Amino acid sequence: MKKNYTSYPDGYNRLVKDIIPFYMRPVKEMIMRLLLMILTDG
Amino acid sequence: MANKELMAERVKLFRDAENFRKTDRIPHFANVVTWKVFDAGHTLDEAMTHFDVMEECVLHFLDNYPVDAILDVGIRNQFNITEAFGEGSYYYYDREVVGVRDHAHCTVETLQEYMDDPIKYAWEKILPEKYGDSWAQKDKAVWKKTFKEYMRYIMFILHMSGVMKKYSLPGLSPNNPMKGSVVPAVEILMSDLLGIQQLSVAMRRSSEQLDDFIERWEKERMEPIYEKIRASEGPDYKYCFDSSILLLAHNVMNTKQFERFYYPYLKTLLDTYAEKGMNIRLFTEGSILRFADYFKDYPKGLLTFHLEQDDPFEFREALPNVAIMGGMTTDLLSNGTPDECVAYAKRLCDELGREGGFIFSENKMLSYRNDAKPENMKAVCDFVDSYRM
Numbered sequence: 001m002k003k004n005y006t007s008y009p010d011g012y013n014r015l016v017k018d019i020i021p022f023y024m025r026p027v028k029e030m031i032m033r034l035l036l037m038i039l040t041d042g
Numbered sequence: 043m044a045n046k047e048l049m050a051e052r053v054k055l056f057r058d059a060e061n062f063r064k065t066d067r068i069p070h071f072a073n074v075v076t077w078k079v080f081d082a083g084h085t086l087d088e089a090m091t092h093f094d095v096m097e098e099c100v101l102h103f104l105d106n107y108p109v110d111a112i113l114d115v116g117i118r119n120q121f122n123i124t125e126a127f128g129e130g131s132y133y134y135y136d137r138e139v140v141g142v143r144d145h146a147h148c149t150v151e152t153l154q155e156y157m158d159d160p161i162k163y164a165w166e167k168i169l170p171e172k173y174g175d176s177w178a179q180k181d182k183a184v185w186k187k188t189f190k191e192y193m194r195y196i197m198f199i200l201h202m203s204g205v206m207k208k209y210s211l212p213g214l215s216p217n218n219p220m221k222g223s224v225v226p227a228v229e230i231l232m233s234d235l236l237g238i239q240q241l242s243v244a245m246r247r248s249s250e251q252l253d254d255f256i257e258r259w260e261k262e263r264m265e266p267i268y269e270k271i272r273a274s275e276g277p278d279y280k281y282c283f284d285s286s287i288l289l290l291a292h293n294v295m296n297t298k299q300f301e302r303f304y305y306p307y308l309k310t311l312l313d314t315y316a317e318k319g320m321n322i323r324l325f326t327e328g329s330i331l332r333f334a335d336y337f338k339d340y341p342k343g344l345l346t347f348h349l350e351q352d353d354p355f356e357f358r359e360a361l362p363n364v365a366i367m368g369g370m371t372t373d374l375l376s377n378g379t380p381d382e383c384v385a386y387a388k389r390l391c392d393e394l395g396r397e398g399g400f401i402f403s404e405n406k407m408l409s410y411r412n413d414a415k416p417e418n419m420k421a422v423c424d425f426v427d428s429y430r431m
Contacts, residue, residue, distance in 0.1 A: 004178050004179070004180060004181060005180065005185070006165075006170070006177060006178050008161075008162050008165040008166050009162070011165075012161070012165050015185060018182055018185065018186075019182075019185050019186055019189040020189070032161075033161075034192075035123075035188075035189070035192050036161065036164050038120050038123050038124065038192070039123070039124065039127060039169065039188075040147065040164050040168045040169060040172065040234075041132065041234055042120050042123070042124045042131060042132065042133055
């Protein structure tokens, strides 16, 4: 079964690990902030 | 002239105008957004989802219209990201039009919950409501695809930043999507959290809850910004301005509401910038003239109002201490002749810019095909570029 990410914080944290490459993790907050802004407001 | 020198000269031109120092010519800040897509022979649906097409449109504009800076180099469209994520976008476009549907992320009752943890709130409330049943279907493949488009978008922003350097065009202000903008509480309430309708009702019926939210926004979001401003070394001469702030919510307020919900907080922000001798652009959408008295005591150099609907000559009479940006109406650009447009551009430069204090720009963001005739835009850009004071 495909997993979804709808829970918080577990699903959210799992998503961050699943989609953000390792070398970008140090700026993951900034990356996720803008992505969420685009998905919520855009 | 080398790229760096020309860019420095342009920044100086803007800063001199903002500080009411005489300049030998008037700088032109192109308030141009998607109009350039039509002018390059494309339609919005082609440019919105293809970065190469958008870049071609930007280059077409920059190669044909001499300007000193431009509002947008094609980086405001994020449709590839939202489309990769699936249905549910607030923004929409077709061949000729791009728009946004009215939306509200909160009610007055949930504002504090939003402030408690904005990411949790987005995850548990905003996204499920926005995407409905499909929210639970967003699996790893969908998110990966979305993230890939997001990275392409970031790379496009960086690429277009290089294009701006190549054309020696300074950026508007240090604000950008990666760093976040300076947004007063009532503006975020109106644009995203409550929307126009709920905010208007809340100002009458739930004023204390609004006060609570605004006070908290001030403490948690604005005070760190004030500290950052105070810790800075003053104006950053890589940019035309030190900050650019959009004012829209004042349009739905009466004087009493403006005094309660907006002005005290805006004043704190402006006073903080004033401490460091910075130059601020206030993009006053709609009309700000009825609130002119609140800004009459600021020193020359702090404020530049980019006017949308206000008459610039009337505004100069009301606030001689505030620099003006704008003046060129899209009404004239779309309906007039090149001679009429140039005559009006000359009047703006002569009457508003002789002693500094004026930046030529279009009053509205040029977005649609009929916002300007190309021959009018060309005549005006050529005139402003070559006219010497």
